[in-house]
Amino acid sequence: MMKYSIYKLFSRDMAYSISNGKYKYVFLFSIVAILSLMTSIQLDSYGSNSVGIFYSLLKDNGYIYQLSDYQVPFNWVFIQFLVLFLIGDFLFQDLDNNRTYLLLRCRSRGRYIFSKMCWIVVQNIVLYIVIFAVIYIVSSMTIGDFSVGSSPYFENAIASQMDIQITPVQFIARILLGYIMTSIVLSSILLLGIQFISPVITYFGVIILSGVSTFSDLKWLPAIHSMILKQAIFDYEHYLTLRFSIMYSVVLYFLVSIVTFIVSRKKDIL
Amino acid sequence: MTEHDVYLKADHVSKEIKNELILDDINLSLQKGFIYGFRGKNGSGKTMLFRALCGLILSTKGTISIGGITLGKEGSFPPSVGVLIEYPGFLNGYTGFKNLKMLANLNDVIDDNRISESIRLVGLDPNDKRKYRKYSLGMKQRLGIAQAIMEKPELIILDEPTNALDSDGVEEFKKLLLDLKAQNKCILIASHDKEELDYLSDEIFMMENGKIVDHYNL
Numbered sequence: 001m002m003k004y005s006i007y008k009l010f011s012r013d014m015a016y017s018i019s020n021g022k023y024k025y026v027f028l029f030s031i032v033a034i035l036s037l038m039t040s041i042q043l044d045s046y047g048s049n050s051v052g053i054f055y056s057l058l059k060d061n062g063y064i065y066q067l068s069d070y071q072v073p074f075n076w077v078f079i080q081f082l083v084l085f086l087i088g089d090f091l092f093q094d095l096d097n098n099r100t101y102l103l104l105r106c107r108s109r110g111r112y113i114f115s116k117m118c119w120i121v122v123q124n125i126v127l128y129i130v131i132f133a134v135i136y137i138v139s140s141m142t143i144g145d146f147s148v149g150s151s152p153y154f155e156n157a158i159a160s161q162m163d164i165q166i167t168p169v170q171f172i173a174r175i176l177l178g179y180i181m182t183s184i185v186l187s188s189i190l191l192l193g194i195q196f197i198s199p200v201i202t203y204f205g206v207i208i209l210s211g212v213s214t215f216s217d218l219k220w221l222p223a224i225h226s227m228i229l230k231q232a233i234f235d236y237e238h239y240l241t242l243r244f245s246i247m248y249s250v251v252l253y254f255l256v257s258i259v260t261f262i263v264s265r266k267k268d269i270l
Numbered sequence: 271m272t273e274h275d276v277y278l279k280a281d282h283v284s285k286e287i288k289n290e291l292i293l294d295d296i297n298l299s300l301q302k303g304f305i306y307g308f309r310g311k312n313g314s315g316k317t318m319l320f321r322a323l324c325g326l327i328l329s330t331k332g333t334i335s336i337g338g339i340t341l342g343k344e345g346s347f348p349p350s351v352g353v354l355i356e357y358p359g360f361l362n363g364y365t366g367f368k369n370l371k372m373l374a375n376l377n378d379v380i381d382d383n384r385i386s387e388s389i390r391l392v393g394l395d396p397n398d399k400r401k402y403r404k405y406s407l408g409m410k411q412r413l414g415i416a417q418a419i420m421e422k423p424e425l426i427i428l429d430e431p432t433n434a435l436d437s438d439g440v441e442e443f444k445k446l447l448l449d450l451k452a453q454n455k456c457i458l459i460a461s462h463d464k465e466e467l468d469y470l471s472d473e474i475f476m477m478e479n480g481k482i483v484d485h486y487n488l
Contacts, residue, residue, distance in 0.1 A: 005376070009376065011375075019361050020361060097359025098358065098359040100321075100324070100355060100356075101353075101358045104348075106376055107346065107377075108346065268326070268327040270327065
């Protein structure tokens with residue numbers, strides 16, 4: 001019965017978020033398509049395929065050794081924050097407008113929050129898979145090369161910087177995994193935050209938490225795990241491995257979710 | 271009235287939020303088959319009381335029992351309740367029917383026919399293909415009322431249900447509420463409109479500063 005009820009809540013969350021946010025999602029994918037197109041045109045003459053576009057579009061600013069080296073990783077910031085905005089937008093709207101009506105039907109605060117936790121995971125995975133598909137399709141069509149293997153650009157600009165060699169497909173998978181894990185953790189922090197404070201303050205809090213990763217080397221920051229240039233494959237010295245990133249993100253997501261689950265059971269719905 | 275007749279009992283219920291007493295020693299003994307009106311200025315505590323009765327806010331002191339279940343102990347929420355507290359967040363891109371179906375799917379106790387019947391009862395057309403975004407304020411309010419009654423709840427709690435309704439809508443609503451009363455429902459309604467409350471209610475509770483300051487039978 002409980003499993004069934006959570007499934008119904010989750011299905012409703014998926015249907016509601018897609019219907020309510022479809023134009024916002026189209027806007028996000030359009031922006032990604034435009035950025036992909038611009039990056040593809042820039043890199044076409046360097047012998048790049050879509051792998052190079054993924055790298056160029058989604059890379060961060062790496063470790064900062066001197067303050068003068070600091071550059072804002074615009075695309076990393078923009079894509080990540082826009083996805084978080086869309087996730088937070090649904091979570092807050094649903095909390096604000098629908099929670100009363102859903103709770104009285106599902107009759108459990110725990111089930112309500114649990115369905116939101118599931119929604120966060122699935123929605124982030126779906127959004128990033130679509131974003132990556134958009135980048136792949138637009139860049140491949142622009143360049144006229146649908147391969148995801150090695151290319152002169154990959155060899156000269158990417159593999160040459162690597163401390164640990166991986167294949168282009170593994171490289172894309174790592175970027176995708178990093179973005180998804182980071183976004184899931186930050187979304188769960190959003191869900192926790194909006195139980196207590198205003199969504200605007202929560203959102204800016206999460207943005208600041210993410211933004212700190214562009215300055216810091218601290219591997220305990222949740223957003224650092226979506227920064228490919230800070231991974232051990234590019235910077236063995238800092239030893240931020242994929243295994244650590246996955247384990248840390250999973251543990252952090254569960255910890256934040258457990259706290260959200262506990263506090264939401266005693267939280268007044270005003 | 272004996273203890274056996276009481277469906278909803280609030281026993282010395284108080285609620286404090288940030289050192290402010292928003293519900294102050296509320297005592298209620300309400301039966302099925304009656305309509306109870308709650309009147310008071312904005313901020314008098316009507317909506318907070320309704321939220322407490324729904325299990326949405328937890329009382330600092332006292333107990334609330336509904337249908338034999340003590341909220342916070344034997345269950346988090348009343349066993350059978352339909353509410354209208356502010357507009358539900360219906361989807362703009364869905365029809366009225368589809369919006370209600372989405373909610374009804376969550377507990378699966380009614381079928382499509384009952385959803386259609388509820389929509390008809392509030393004066394809307396269940397086959398209306400217009401999306402919710404095209405609804406007038408009055409139609410939105412009617413749909414909100416339909417979602418509150420569609421699952422045939424034993425307890426119906428309506429906060430300012432006639433807001434945005436035109437005069438025809440108010441008359442239809444009054445008839446609907448009296449029908450529900452005849453079906454032995456326990457109905458709580460908050461409204462600013464004294465005439466409307468006096469017409470519908472069997473008992474009126476006056477609220478001020480989170481306290482019931484007066485009550486009278488009609």
